Amino acid sequence: MAEVIGTSDRVALGAFDGLPVLNVADLDADPHGMFRRYRAAYPFVGHQAGGYLILRHADIERLGNGSGTAASETAHPEMFGVTEGALFDLFEQGMLTANGAVHRRRRSPFSRSFAARTMADLRPQIRRSAEELIESWYADGRVEFVDQFAAQLPARVIGNLLGLPRADIPSFTNLVYSVTRFFSSSIVPDEIPELEAACRGLRDYVEKTLDDRRSAPRDDFLSDFLGKADAAGELSPLEIVFQIVQLIIGGTDTTRVAIVMQLALLLQHREQWDAVCRDPSLVPGAVAEAMRFEPSVASFVRVTTEDIELGGAVLPARQFIILSTMSAARDGDAYDRPDVFDIRRTDQPRLLPAFGAGAHRCIGEALARVELEESLAALAARLPHLRLDEAPVIKGHSGIRRVDSMRISWQP
Numbered sequence: 001m002a003e004v005i006g007t008s009d010r011v012a013l014g015a016f017d018g019l020p021v022l023n024v025a026d027l028d029a030d031p032h033g034m035f036r037r038y039r040a041a042y043p044f045v046g047h048q049a050g051g052y053l054i055l056r057h058a059d060i061e062r063l064g065n066g067s068g069t070a071a072s073e074t075a076h077p078e079m080f081g082v083t084e085g086a087l088f089d090l091f092e093q094g095m096l097t098a099n100g101a102v103h104r105r106r107r108s109p110f111s112r113s114f115a116a117r118t119m120a121d122l123r124p125q126i127r128r129s130a131e132e133l134i135e136s137w138y139a140d141g142r143v144e145f146v147d148q149f150a151a152q153l154p155a156r157v158i159g160n161l162l163g164l165p166r167a168d169i170p171s172f173t174n175l176v177y178s179v180t181r182f183f184s185s186s187i188v189p190d191e192i193p194e195l196e197a198a199c200r201g202l203r204d205y206v207e208k209t210l211d212d213r214r215s216a217p218r219d220d221f222l223s224d225f226l227g228k229a230d231a232a233g234e235l236s237p238l239e240i241v242f243q244i245v246q247l248i249i250g251g252t253d254t255t256r257v258a259i260v261m262q263l264a265l266l267l268q269h270r271e272q273w274d275a276v277c278r279d280p281s282l283v284p285g286a287v288a289e290a291m292r293f294e295p296s297v298a299s300f301v302r303v304t305t306e307d308i309e310l311g312g313a314v315l316p317a318r319q320f321i322i323l324s325t326m327s328a329a330r331d332g333d334a335y336d337r338p339d340v341f342d343i344r345r346t347d348q349p350r351l352l353p354a355f356g357a358g359a360h361r362c363i364g365e366a367l368a369r370v371e372l373e374e375s376l377a378a379l380a381a382r383l384p385h386l387r388l389d390e391a392p393v394i395k396g397h398s399g400i401r402r403v404d405s406m407r408i409s410w411q412p
């Protein structure tokens with residue numbers, strides 16, 4: 001069996017009897033190919049870092065919805081030998097990995113603020129931010145798109161929502177990009193001290209921002225949340241800090257990668273880009289198809305609470321499971337011609353697997369969709385003739401995926 005980096009009290013790491021164990025090097029080289037090959041023969045396989053990879057669309061929906069599963073609490077950091085510190089607190093104190101009443105207590109203060117109707121009201125403001133960014137480099141006729149647009153828009157949006165100064169964007173986004181590396185199943189133990197330092201930096205930044213708001217409340221989301229949270233007394237000071245940390249993390253890197261990939265995929269399928277430029281009503285379909293074809297979050301995780309029968313095999317209880325949204329999104333049992341990028345497809349499920357499932361389904365989904373749609377609409381309106389000079393390379397097959405650079409140009 002492959003090397004297992006650590007173990008958790010709550011979760012046994014299975015011996016994967018007789019199952020293939022996918023190793024990180026093979027997944028790095030060809031993730032879609034590996035998923036395609038194994039998905040056809042196995043509902044689940046082992047992962048080199050420990051934990052089972054669930055591959056099929058229907059199984060991911062069922063297990064993600066809580067059937068025989070629970071949120072993973074601190075199993076992920078423990079698997080990598082992290083049992084204290086800011087990274088550990090992120091998992092112990094945040095909503096993402098909490099169960100039952102604890103999860104509801106942590107998530108419910110934000111549910112209304114992030115509801116689809118509230119987010120729709122932000123459309124004009126988000127469109128204006130996208131247009132401002134485009135105008136800031138339009139006259140140059142070329143731009144490195146990842147840093148100058150895709151990274152900026154989500155950071156500005158979540159920063160505006162939380163009332164964070166624009167000048168803080170470079171520092172908090174860099175901390176986020178480091179911390180999100182810890183959500184992957186391919187972390188190398190040597191990387192952990194750097195990621196821990198980044199998580200401490202993010203926690204300290206949020207703590208200081210909250211202290212400032214307590215001493216000088218404003219008419220904004222954060223002051224309102226703090227006033228209510230302090231009055232209700234249901235969240236500990238550390239829980240308050242880590243819910244905001246999770247919103248900043250969730251709202252920054254995931255959307256950055258998705259903004260890059262949707263533009264790159266459209267430009268690589270030029271006739272579909274041209275169609276979006278001619279007909280903006282194609283924008284929501286293009287966003288959904290890009291999220292399916294190359295999701296920015298490749299997986300989400302759970303633990304099994306009982307033995308589960310899947311496709312004729314038994315997934316044992318008390319196991320760490322990685323639900324591969326990346327594999328689900330190319331499952332031929334769920335999609336017609338799954339390896340074809342087609343913004344007009346009619347078999348898109350109402351709930352895209354890329355946003356997770358059940359009680360933990362992404363709280364920022366409505367916000368992310370507005371950001372993705374408004375940024376694409378703004379780019380298509382202003383830059384219909386743009387050229388893709390350097391395509392981004394997307395890497396990663398679990399947790400949040402990574403992109404390098406992307407260069408585009410146009411005739412101003």
Ligand code: HEM
Nearest residue numbers: 095096250251254255258300355356357360361362364368
């Ligand atoms: C394209 C963009 C995004 C993608 C692909 C994405 C994906 C996900 C996924 C897969 C999960 C885990 C769901 C599960 O375990 O079932 C999640 C949870 C979460 N996301 Fe997002 N997300 C995105 C944008 C955002 C934004 C903009 C925010 C912030 C406002 C955000 C905040 C969160 C939070 C706080 C959770 C934890 C929810 C809970 O456990 O109750 N995400 N997201």
